Amino acid sequence: MAGPIRFRRSSERWNAGRVHDALYQPLDAKFGATTADPWYRPPDGYEARRIAMDNGDLALFCWSDDDAYWLGNTETPKTLWRTNKCSFEEAPHGVARWGKRELLAQLEQEDPWLAEYDHLAWFFLPVFFSKDGRESTRAFFRDHAGGFPDADREAALSFYEELLSTGLLDDHRYTMASKLGTSDGVDLTRMQATMGEFNAAKLLADAGHDFEPEVELGSGHALDFQVDDILVEVTRPQPTNRRKIDSPIHAVKASGDAKTRDQIAIHGNAALFVDCSSFPDDDWRRILGERPDVGHEPAVVFRMRPDGTTEGYVKGTLHLDVAGELELPAR
Structure with a gap:
């Protein structure tokens, strides 16, 4: 690949x-x-x-x-x-600028609906033109609304265009963009998990936190973010129709359990961010209604929508200021 x-x-x-x-x-x-x-x-x-x-x-x-x-x-x-x-x-700047202009013009010719989102097109340019991933990465935004269920393509693209226009992830462009994939098939689960990291980055930034993504640790693991001395790992559970699990509650718990048996098991002081943005409205309402534990604390369980709404809840003592960014419907 x-x-x-x-x-x-x-x-x-x-x-x-x-x-x-x-x-x-x-x-x-x-x-x-x-x-x-x-x-x-x-x-x-x-x-x-x-x-x-x-x-x-x-x-x-x-x-x-x-x-x-x-x-x-x-x-x-x-x-x-x-x-x-x-x-x-x-x-060199001149060479890079020329190459960027040539590829963006090619993208506008091939997929004008994508090229009109300037910042998103530039950010993901390395994978939109990768040898194996150019079709699959474009299809992910075209056919799957960037991983948002029950959302139209334009709303999803506008959401990520606004996020990337801030320059928040510019210094980590290759690291973050390449996670979307360079294979020739659409792996929806993996691609949604990648965008979960973008969603978590937005949540951290909205809360006023600076961060470093993809932190290599002495244990041999790489966790998704470091905020000062706090490590953050992101997981994105999938709706039950894509898992052999009978409810969204169990899906959230299973996703958290998988992380606690891997990276989080070694770095137990890390915060676990559970991005539930793949769940449709009915499933998310069940999760919010029960607010289940995810097998690790501190944990942030949240769901973003393309209109900018972020709902969720916090479990345990979290030394990050993200709770104020979450809409917490009354129980």
């Missing part, structure tokens, strides 16, 4: 003839390809070409007297196999 799209940097000498012979010809022989000028002016001092494959793959290449950069979601030509990869943030 390929990872999110990244640049490859070559320090060798390039010219138009070598681009044709070493890059275009092997791709044309294998996939059928068309080479053309880029849609946008390349960075100062660089020449550039677009190579479009007949199977929908795309490659961009720019070169100067000093170096060259490849950006593609197709098979990497052999001459570039030993080159180093770098993210958009690690590439």
Whole structure:
């Protein structure tokens, strides 16, 4: 399974003839390809070409007297196999800006409904153009409203567009975006779990907390967030129609139990955030009515909706100020 799209940097000498012979010809022989000028002016001092494959793959290449950069979601030509990869943030600003503009324009041509959400499109660009995940990640937002049940696509996209427009997760873009997946199939459970981390990040930020995502610990585990000296792990239980469990109450408890037997078992002082945003209204009302324990304290059990509503409850003593962000219906 390929990872999110990244640049490859070559320090060798390039010219138009070598681009044709070493890059275009092997791709044309294998996939059928068309080479053309880029849609946008390349960075100062660089020449550039677009190579479009007949199977929908795309490659961009720019070169100067000093170096060259490849950006593609197709098979990497052999001459570039030993080159180093770098993210958009690690590439020179002009190169990264040019590559971003080319890909966003391609996205607008292929999926204009998605490209109109500027911040969301930019944030997930590395997976929207990954070799294996470009179809599945776009389908997740198109067909599954970003993981929200009983919500229309526009409302869900607007919700995450507003969240990402704050820049809250910009410094952790590759880490967070790549969790959505780079496989060619839609794994709805895993993708919803990923967006549960975005929901938890919003809840922490709304409460005024700074955090570090995907914290590597000495135990060999990685927990989802660290807020000062408090660790946070997120779980997202699934509705009962997708589990061999007979009620939403049991689904919430089972999800919490799975975490307490794994990461939380070793880091018992961590807070467990249980994102119930996958549950439809009726199931969520049952959970709120009973407010079940989840096998660990402190715990935050919450559900977000695309209109910005966040309901939930806290179990145990939580040294985070998220309770004030939760709407707690009267019992």
